[in-house]
Structure formats: structure tokens, C-alpha cells
Amino acid sequence: MSEEKKKREVRKPTFGESIIPILFMAVVLAIGKGLLQWPTEVCLLLSAAFAGIIAVVRLGYNWEMLEKCIVDKIAAVMPPVLIVIFVGFMIATWCFAGTLPMLVYYGMMFISPQFILFIAFVATAILSYVSGASWGAAASIGVALMGVGAGLDVPPAMTAAAVVTGAYFGDKLSPLSDTTNLAAAVTRVPLYDHIKYMLWTTVPSTVITLIFLLFLGFNLDTTGEISSESMVMLSQLDELFRFGILPLIPMAVILLAIFLRQPTVPAMLISSVAALLIGTFYQGLDFQQGLQSTMTGFNVSMLRTDTEALLPNVTELLNRGGLSNNGSFLAFIFCAMGFAGIVTGTGMMDAAMGQLTNRIKSCGMAVLLAEIECIIINLLTGSDGLNKIITTELMMKKFLELRVHPIVLCRSLEDSGTMTGPIIPWSAAGLYMATTLGVPTTEYLPYCVLCFCSLLFGVLYAFTGFKIVRITDEEAHIMAAERGIVLDN
Structure with missing residues (x-):
């Protein structure tokens, strides 16, 4: 059978055929992961297999076509995957050079436990x-x-x-952010108008978040002073490594690359090479072991000291990083993208989401649906970019028919699509943050008040009409024509 004939036999999915795989995944995750404690990868593979069966039996696809959908999806997320892989590479060398121990040492010396959460938010937001x-x-x-x-x-x-x-507060409002530029681009809204308009939901959400973080900090079970155990930890770090200007060079390389908007992976490699040299010639460690740490992670046994005398906290702090420790992350990505590739490549995503717009009659419901669509697409594809593109395609006409300015849709894409990315365990953002910071997404999720508040304020404003930009009939038709849309009213 020729390739041309195969393509003619493939048809678009109906709403029922599209929604069933999505519901299947929800059930499998809820029962398999939630109740039976199955690995998430297994749940995603089962969901991908189920979606693949429907694509083959009902829609006329074959394995080669589905394989291409999956490979294309994996290829689309490879840039962030590469970054995650090299984060492990870099962190191991930072420990080898004394960079990470030095930052922790001085951070513990000068930062009060009550303010660490506040400072962590502000510092990452600024950067x-x-x-x-x-x-x-x-x-x-x-x-x-x-x-x-x-x-x-x-x-x-x-x-x-x-x-x-x-980090996501700063990313959301930065004119240099790829997600911020993408949202403005797909909705055809001026970038700085978009950023200014987002302040109405972002500022109150941030104020609530900072108050919450201060509340958590002041209610920690601590006296506010460095404990005797922490003093021992500081003493051991000081004995294990030489501090000074040189251990800061690997971090300075990364910060400089970020500010200059240089590619991340090469910057990580340069930072790691610098760290290996500093660890060898400044810390006096074995270069061969430093190279080994890039694969297996740094280990305190590489230090010329009695490791049995080290506090468990010190060992836990230093024993980290390495390329080989990212195997579970890669397995997770491949399984998640298997499902995402099938449901997006076969058109199931478009068919399922498109049916939801028909009954929308108010701005409040339009914003709510736009946010729900972004979240669902995030859940199904794990892609910050894809949720903005698909939701804009599905919702722009409805916003214009309701005489609501596209800037409202543009803000909704960020309030939901961008801000829910890092709190979804199998999304690229969630996996990246969990792997980089060493904390499972499900554990830090309850404290991500900014993400939840952004969603709530966007919907609240829409239903109350507060700061919702309306347009005239003439403006609606002009904007529709500019976007190649034919309005029904």
C-alpha cells in the first residue's frame, strides 16, 4: 500500500474518540498512581498504548505514523531535556570545586531561617x-x-x-522571556501592553505569596539562631574546602551567560570545566575523580578526610549531581511524550478541546475555559508553548465574538499555561524543577501559592468585569480580519 493511500485512509477523530483516551489517562493516573502506587511511567505508557489503539483501529493510522508523532514530540522537548541532563553534570563539578559548599556556608551565616523563603523568592525572581x-x-x-x-x-x-x-514570577513579567513573547506573538498583542496588563493579576498574587512565605518562615520550628548541629556543619564545610574568589567563578560563568542571553548548555559545560580546574588546582582534589563525578555524581569519599566523622547533613549536601542520575527523568519524558505525541499528532487534542467552546456566552466563562484548556493541554502534553498555541487557535474567535480584547486571552495564557507548568509532575517544567532542586513536584506543589492565585484572580476579574478590556463591533471585525478569522456576529 502506497504512503499516499495510507494518508487518504486516515480520518479526523470525533469528539467521543478524542475524549476517551483523555479520560482513560485520568482514570489510570488516579487509580494506578493515586491508589495502587504504580510508577507514573507505567500509567503514561498504558495511556499511550490505549490512545494508539484507538488511532489505529478507529482512525486508520499505522505504527510508523504514530512513531513519527511520538518522535516529533520528543524532539520538540529535547532542548529543555538537554538542560536538565547537564544540570546534573554541572552540580557535581560545583561540589568538586567548593562552589556549592561555599554558597551554602555564607548563606547559612548571613540569612535568618525566618527570611530564607522570602529571600529565595525575591532572589530568583530578580535573576x-x-x-x-x-x-x-x-x-x-x-x-x-x-x-x-x-x-x-x-x-x-x-x-x-x-x-x-x-523564578516563574520573573519569567512571566520579563520582556526577555520566551513564554511571555510567545503569548504576545500568538495573540498579536504588543509585548509591553501584555506585560503591563498582567500586573493586575500578578501583583496581588505576589503580595499574597510573600505574606504566605513570611508566615511559613516565622512559624518554622526554629529559634532563629544557628543550632549547634548547624555550627558543626559550618565548621566541617570550612575544613573540607578552601573558600575565596575562585570557587565563585563557575557560578559567575552561568550568571554571565544568563545576562548575555547565551545558550545554556555550552555555558554549563564551560562552568563545569572551570569547576574541574578549580577543584583540581585550588582545592587539591584528584582530577580523575572529578571527571568521574560528572557521570556518577560527587561523593565525599573524593575528599581527603575521614568521611565517617561527617554529619549526615554534610554528606547529603555534597553527594549529588552526575549524568547517570537522570535516567528516571529521561524515562519519564519518553513515556509522557509518547501519549502527548499520539493525542496531538492524530488531532485528538483539537477535536476534544474544540467542542468546549460552543456554549460559551460570557467573558467569565470564556476566560475560565481558556484557563482550563491551557491546564488540560499542560497535563496532556507537558508543553508551555503548545498550550498557548492551541488555546489561542481555539479561543480567539470566541473572545472577539464576545467583544473582549485579545489582551485578556493573552493574560489568561500566562496565568494558567505558564504558571501551572512547574506544578505538573510530568510536564517539562515540573520535571526540570524537581530534578534540579531535588524535591518531587508533588511535595512543593502545595506551597506554590503564586500559581494558584494567578489562576483565581484571572477568573475573578473576568466574572466581575474588573479590568476586562472591551472592544467595539468595528474593532472586533478589524482584529478578526487581521488574524484571518471570520466572525459569526
Whole structure:
């Protein structure tokens, strides 16, 4: 059978054929993962297999066509996957050079436990804003703050939530952010108008988040002073490594690359090479072991000291990183993208989401549906970019028919599509943050108040009409024509 004939036999899915695989995945995750504690990868593989069966039996696809859909989806997420892989590479060398121990040491010396969560949010937010790179901020200053928090006996999930929400606050409002530019581009809204309009939902959400983080900080089970155990930890770190200007060079390389908007992976490699040299010639460690750490992770046994005398906290802080420790992450990505590739490549996603717009009669419901669609697409595909593209295609006409300015849709894409990415365990953003910070997404998720508030304020404004930009009939038709849309009214 020729390829041309195969393509003619393939048809578009109906709403029923499209929604069944989505519901199947929801049930499998709820029962398999939630009740039976199956690995998430298994649940996603079962969901992908089920969606594949429907595509073959009902829609006329064959394995080669489905394989291409899956490979295309995996290829689309490979840039962030590469970053995650090299984060492990870099962190191991930072420990080898004394970079991470030094940052933790001085962080514990000068930061009060009550303010660590507040500082973690603000520090990552500033770095993410000026660079437009939430992932870069988390991988550099975020990793160091995780170590500081651990040294101050702050629950890792709280510190991770502060880092994640701070990073995404800065990313959301930065004119350099790829997600912010994408949202403005697909809706054809001027970038700075979009950023200014987002302040109405972002500012109150941030105020609530900072109050929440301060509340958590002041209610930690701590006296506010460095404990005797933490003093011993500081003493051991000081004895194990030489501190000074040189150990800061690997981090400076990353920060400089972020500010100059240079490619992340090459910057990580340069930072790692610098760290290996500093660990060898400044710390006096074995270069061969440093190279080995890039694969298996740094281990305290590489230090010329009695490792049995080290505190468990010190060992836990230092024994990290390595390329080989990312195997579970890669398996997760491949399984998730298997399902995502099938439901998007066969048109199931478009068919399922498109039916939801027909009964929308108000701005409140339109914004609510846009946010729900972004979340569903995030859940099914794990893609920050794809949710903005698909939701715009599905909802732009409805917003214009309701005489609502596209800037409202543009903000909704960020409030939901961008801000829910890092709190979905199998999304690229969620996997990245969990792997980089060493805390499962499900553990830091409850503390990500900024993400939930962004969603709520967007819907609240829409239903009350507060700060909703309306347009005239003439403006609606002009905007529709500019976007190649024919309105029904």
C-alpha cells in the first residue's frame, strides 16, 4: 500500500474518540498512581498504548505514523531535556570545586531561617526577570538556596516552592522571556501592553505569596539562631574546602551567560570545566575523580578526610549531581511524550478541546475555559508553548465574538499555561524543577501559592468585569480580519 493511500485512509477523530483516551489517562493516573502506587511511567505508557489503539483501529493510522508523532514530540522537548541532563553534570563539578559548599556556608551565616523563603523568592525572581530564564535562575541561585535552606533545617519542599514561584514570577513579567513573547506573538498583542496588563493579576498574587512565605518562615520550628548541629556543619564545610574568589567563578560563568542571553548548555559545560580546574588546582582534589563525578555524581569519599566523622547533613549536601542520575527523568519524558505525541499528532487534542467552546456566552466563562484548556493541554502534553498555541487557535474567535480584547486571552495564557507548568509532575517544567532542586513536584506543589492565585484572580476579574478590556463591533471585525478569522456576529 502506497504512503499516499495510507494518508487518504486516515480520518479526523470525533469528539467521543478524542475524549476517551483523555479520560482513560485520568482514570489510570488516579487509580494506578493515586491508589495502587504504580510508577507514573507505567500509567503514561498504558495511556499511550490505549490512545494508539484507538488511532489505529478507529482512525486508520499505522505504527510508523504514530512513531513519527511520538518522535516529533520528543524532539520538540529535547532542548529543555538537554538542560536538565547537564544540570546534573554541572552540580557535581560545583561540589568538586567548593562552589556549592561555599554558597551554602555564607548563606547559612548571613540569612535568618525566618527570611530564607522570602529571600529565595525575591532572589530568583530578580535573576529570572533580568534574564528571562526561569530555568537558569533555578539551576544557579536556586540550587544554592536549596543548600542554604537545608543547612538551616527548612523543609526542602518550602524552599523549592519559593525558588520555583520566584523564578516563574520573573519569567512571566520579563520582556526577555520566551513564554511571555510567545503569548504576545500568538495573540498579536504588543509585548509591553501584555506585560503591563498582567500586573493586575500578578501583583496581588505576589503580595499574597510573600505574606504566605513570611508566615511559613516565622512559624518554622526554629529559634532563629544557628543550632549547634548547624555550627558543626559550618565548621566541617570550612575544613573540607578552601573558600575565596575562585570557587565563585563557575557560578559567575552561568550568571554571565544568563545576562548575555547565551545558550545554556555550552555555558554549563564551560562552568563545569572551570569547576574541574578549580577543584583540581585550588582545592587539591584528584582530577580523575572529578571527571568521574560528572557521570556518577560527587561523593565525599573524593575528599581527603575521614568521611565517617561527617554529619549526615554534610554528606547529603555534597553527594549529588552526575549524568547517570537522570535516567528516571529521561524515562519519564519518553513515556509522557509518547501519549502527548499520539493525542496531538492524530488531532485528538483539537477535536476534544474544540467542542468546549460552543456554549460559551460570557467573558467569565470564556476566560475560565481558556484557563482550563491551557491546564488540560499542560497535563496532556507537558508543553508551555503548545498550550498557548492551541488555546489561542481555539479561543480567539470566541473572545472577539464576545467583544473582549485579545489582551485578556493573552493574560489568561500566562496565568494558567505558564504558571501551572512547574506544578505538573510530568510536564517539562515540573520535571526540570524537581530534578534540579531535588524535591518531587508533588511535595512543593502545595506551597506554590503564586500559581494558584494567578489562576483565581484571572477568573475573578473576568466574572466581575474588573479590568476586562472591551472592544467595539468595528474593532472586533478589524482584529478578526487581521488574524484571518471570520466572525459569526
